[in-house]
Each structure stands twice: as C-alpha cells, then as structure tokens.
Amino acid sequence: MSAEVQESGGKRGKSRQKKISVRVDFTPMVDMNMLLITFFMLCTTLNIPQTMEISMPSNDKDITEDQKSMVKASQAITLLLGGDNKLYYYEGEPNYKDYSSLKQTSYAASGVRDVLLRxxxxxxxxxxxxxxxxxxxVITDDEFKKKVSEIKSAKDTPTVIIKATDDASYENLVDVLDEMQICNIGKYVITDIAEGDEFLMKNFDVKGELSKKIAE
Structure with a gap:
C-alpha cells in the first residue's frame, strides 16, 4: 500500500508529490479472530447423535422355536399399516366375525402414541x-441405560407386531418405529401381512359387510 504526500518547495514555488509506502499490520486482527473462534468452540454445545435401540432376539439355546414365536394374547398389539396413511390396530388375537374389534387410529401424537402409552x-x-x-x-448414565433395558425387556411389557400392506409408505413405517422408542417399547417385530389382516381392514371399511356375507 502506498500514500502520496504533497511537498512544496523549490525556487519557482512548484509542489511535487512524494510516494511513501504504508504497511498495515493485520496480526492483532488475526489473533483476535482466533481467540473468538476458540471461545465459540469451547462454549458451543455440540449436537448429540441420535441412535435407535434395536432389540435383538434371544440366543438362549434352551428356548424352543415354539417358545420364541409365542406371544401372550393379552400383551400383544398388532399394527396394520394401510394405504393413504391409514393405520389400524387390534389387541390380542384377531376377531374376524366382529369388525369393531379392529380400531382405526392415526400417526399423530394423539393417535397411535396414546394407544402404545396406555x-x-x-x-x-x-x-x-x-x-x-x-x-x-442419583444414578449414573450407565446405570440408567441398564435399568431401562431391563424394564423394556420385562415379561409384563407388551409386544408390538407391525404389518404393512404394499400400499403403505416407507414414511409411515419410520413413524411407527419412532413411536416404539418414544413409548419405550422394547419388544416389537416387523412381519409380512397375512390375508386375514387384509380381510380385517376391508371388512372394517365396509362396516362388517364381508363377515355378514360369510356368516350367511
């Protein structure tokens, strides 16, 4: 960087310009920026990664295949994911004769979440x-995680069976899996939907007309 300085002098009174170099030291500004960056790095809270817990099947060799697949009807709840963001559920074993045994809910917090929390x-x-x-x-983080895992896997906790039709969207499935974590559901499984489940949904939509025809 240079600056011009005007000087007057000489016999004829003429002025002339003299160029001198000016040096600006940016070192203090760089030091200040580094201090600010360090300050914000130390004072900023970083986002904690969100992870999803996965309940793995038991590897106990003493448990038979029938025992592994057995779910108490009183503790089971089945979610049926249909097209057009429709969501149905029934508790225990399905009742094909009574269409009202199947309930319809939604993916909102006041829908399936209330059902699972109850x-x-x-x-x-x-x-x-x-x-x-x-x-x-009172307890450490490790103790908290261990006790929560024990609570979720207890025998008196419900088992959620998730079944999706071909018309169900991937977003609906993700929403249901999120509800498993929110509602502290430790035992859940995703399985193929059966013809009987599709019959339940169709029979519900027509208010039991299909079951009436079969009874006749």
Missing amino acids: KNAVAVNKVRALKQQKLDL
Whole structure:
C-alpha cells in the first residue's frame, strides 16, 4: 500500500508529490479472530447423535422355536399399516366375525402414541422415574441405560407386531418405529401381512359387510 504526500518547495514555488509506502499490520486482527473462534468452540454445545435401540432376539439355546414365536394374547398389539396413511390396530388375537374389534387410529401424537402409552403404562412410568433419578444424579448414565433395558425387556411389557400392506409408505413405517422408542417399547417385530389382516381392514371399511356375507 502506498500514500502520496504533497511537498512544496523549490525556487519557482512548484509542489511535487512524494510516494511513501504504508504497511498495515493485520496480526492483532488475526489473533483476535482466533481467540473468538476458540471461545465459540469451547462454549458451543455440540449436537448429540441420535441412535435407535434395536432389540435383538434371544440366543438362549434352551428356548424352543415354539417358545420364541409365542406371544401372550393379552400383551400383544398388532399394527396394520394401510394405504393413504391409514393405520389400524387390534389387541390380542384377531376377531374376524366382529369388525369393531379392529380400531382405526392415526400417526399423530394423539393417535397411535396414546394407544402404545396406555398399553405400556407400567414401563413408561418406571422409565420416567429413572429419568428423574438421573437428573438428580442419583444414578449414573450407565446405570440408567441398564435399568431401562431391563424394564423394556420385562415379561409384563407388551409386544408390538407391525404389518404393512404394499400400499403403505416407507414414511409411515419410520413413524411407527419412532413411536416404539418414544413409548419405550422394547419388544416389537416387523412381519409380512397375512390375508386375514387384509380381510380385517376391508371388512372394517365396509362396516362388517364381508363377515355378514360369510356368516350367511
């Protein structure tokens, strides 16, 4: 960088311009920027990665195949994912004669979430109490995770069976899986939909007309 300085002098009173170089030192500004970057890096809270827990099947060799596939009807709830964002569910074993045994809900928080929270109320309350203990520093993070895992896998917790039709969207399936984590469901499985399940949905949409025809 250069600057011009005007000087007057000489016998004839003429002025002349003299160029001198000016040096600007940016070192203090660089130091200040580095200090600011360091400050914000130390004071900023980084996002914690969100992970999804996966319940793996038991590897106990003493359990037979029949026992592995057996689910108590009183603890089972089946979710049927249909087209056009439709979601149905039934508890226990399906009743093909009574169309009202199948219930319709939604993917909203006031829909399937309320159903699962009601079904899993005992485990939800226990996990909620553990979260408070963790906040109060009564238990460590490792102890919290271990106890939550034990609560989710307890025998009295429900098992959710998820079945999707070909018309169901991938987004609907992801929404249902998110609800498993929100509602502390530790036992759930995704399986192929059966013809009987499709009959339940069709019979529900026509308010039991199909089951009436079969009975006749």
